[in-house]
Amino acid sequence: MKPARPLLFLACSLPLAWLAARAFGLAGHGLGANPISELIHQLGLWGLRLLLVTLCVTPLTVTLRKPKLLQFRRMLGLFSFTYLALHFLTWLVLDQSLRPAAILADIVKRPYITVGFAALLMLLPLAVTSTQRWMRRLGRRWHRLHQLIYPAAILGCVHFWWQVKADWREPLVYAVALAGLLAWRWRRAAMRRPVPVRIAQSEV
Amino acid sequence: MRKHPTSEPLPSEITPRQHYVNRREIIAGLAGVGLALTAPAALAGARLTYRKNARYSTNEAANSQEDITTYNNYYEFGTGKADPAERAGQFKPAPWSVTIGGEAEVTGTFTLEDILKPHALEERIYRLRCVEAWSMVIPWVGFPLGDLIRRCKPTSRAKYVAFKTVYRPAEMPGQRFAVLDWPYVEGLRMDEAMHPLTILAVGLYGEVLPNQNGAPLRLVVPWKYGFKGIKSIVEIRFTERMPPTTWNLSAPGEYGFYANVNPQVDHPRWSQAEERRIGGSLFTPKQPTRMFNGYANEVASLYAGLDLRKNY
Numbered sequence: 001m002k003p004a005r006p007l008l009f010l011a012c013s014l015p016l017a018w019l020a021a022r023a024f025g026l027a028g029h030g031l032g033a034n035p036i037s038e039l040i041h042q043l044g045l046w047g048l049r050l051l052l053v054t055l056c057v058t059p060l061t062v063t064l065r066k067p068k069l070l071q072f073r074r075m076l077g078l079f080s081f082t083y084l085a086l087h088f089l090t091w092l093v094l095d096q097s098l099r100p101a102a103i104l105a106d107i108v109k110r111p112y113i114t115v116g117f118a119a120l121l122m123l124l125p126l127a128v129t130s131t132q133r134w135m136r137r138l139g140r141r142w143h144r145l146h147q148l149i150y151p152a153a154i155l156g157c158v159h160f161w162w163q164v165k166a167d168w169r170e171p172l173v174y175a176v177a178l179a180g181l182l183a184w185r186w187r188r189a190a191m192r193r194p195v196p197v198r199i200a201q202s203e204v
Numbered sequence: 205m206r207k208h209p210t211s212e213p214l215p216s217e218i219t220p221r222q223h224y225v226n227r228r229e230i231i232a233g234l235a236g237v238g239l240a241l242t243a244p245a246a247l248a249g250a251r252l253t254y255r256k257n258a259r260y261s262t263n264e265a266a267n268s269q270e271d272i273t274t275y276n277n278y279y280e281f282g283t284g285k286a287d288p289a290e291r292a293g294q295f296k297p298a299p300w301s302v303t304i305g306g307e308a309e310v311t312g313t314f315t316l317e318d319i320l321k322p323h324a325l326e327e328r329i330y331r332l333r334c335v336e337a338w339s340m341v342i343p344w345v346g347f348p349l350g351d352l353i354r355r356c357k358p359t360s361r362a363k364y365v366a367f368k369t370v371y372r373p374a375e376m377p378g379q380r381f382a383v384l385d386w387p388y389v390e391g392l393r394m395d396e397a398m399h400p401l402t403i404l405a406v407g408l409y410g411e412v413l414p415n416q417n418g419a420p421l422r423l424v425v426p427w428k429y430g431f432k433g434i435k436s437i438v439e440i441r442f443t444e445r446m447p448p449t450t451w452n453l454s455a456p457g458e459y460g461f462y463a464n465v466n467p468q469v470d471h472p473r474w475s476q477a478e479e480r481r482i483g484g485s486l487f488t489p490k491q492p493t494r495m496f497n498g499y500a501n502e503v504a505s506l507y508a509g510l511d512l513r514k515n516y
Binding site for chain 2: 023031032033034035036037039094095097105106109110111112162163165166167169
């Protein structure tokens, strides 16, 4: 398992490296006719993909009975946050040219931007408290806090869906994947609910 | 024959329909290859003969041919911007015919060559503003739609012009899934259709229109959002009532019949106040969108008294 973490780091960095190469026009590749839009779109897409991959870790750990997999969850989550933060910053700096009035108006008036922004705000404390120190310090509250990933992922899918003009097939794929991951957790939580005392006693 | 000494009659006015339809089948059967070579649409990229129309052209720098032919919204070939350029290769824009019908004296099915013959082609460098808030400057080659309409002699009942795109799912992979209600339909009010800025384009950058840009015949209405510019037209119909339009049917709250470029009326989901001009660098700021895409002097009078907030 030793080289697994550096390998995962490399794999998660590849889309970013590829986007950077395209942005600098390396090897004859560019970002196309609308480079800012392409950059924002790709960063958001990879952020959402990695968010869903992060949510796959717990189900895989449980079903495959491989607790070691859990060590990858933090790196995946942090990579997802990195892509989404870059997605936001690209919009802020390159698309909106850092004009506060235009930015505020869009965040308040455009529902898809509002939900995307809200999702990023939810992920921010998760990224900050991802260290061992914060885990120890927060104890049981850490788990409760990190459940924010669920509404953030839902809002992320909504954010994607609301931008599409007519072809909802691609956002549907992400929404169905997320629904599956949430359904697995809901079923598990339902099964692990404590058995009512009355029945338990009668069985003794 | 009707007495219109100044306008050239359509071939269909001289020859009875069953004769020319019949004749056409024979010719097509005998000399398909030769016919295809003379048809302008058969040669994608072939040079066209045209004059430049400076009066109706902007002096803004035109976008590169590469940008114009690789960044397209043409959902019949897929919903990605690169899809049309990648997937339009199977489309056959020749031979081509257009059916003219409805409230007009001259109706019938005409070959593209018959439609084009009486018109001198001209180049018009127009701004194009997409409803998605990006824009380009495009050197179209075409002719005024109004000239064709006059030849069709619409009756007094003709208040609108309806257009239809070809339906060929075998050649247009995007039509195999109902992203929109195929075939694509569009429409204009008669005065909009007759306006000298409204053209039917057959070329781009002096060459025959590439498939991904709407070959062989497309509409260009520069003061309206790009989706009004219906592509690969097979039917033009004069109607008394406002015809249905595809994007309006798909999302009536977001896309109206008029679809005039208007920085003051936002799309429900995004702002229309600014646009991203294609061709800039990563650090080029957006530019303000102009009323009627900068053609207000020419067209604002068409909409006097019309509430543009309600009639978006």
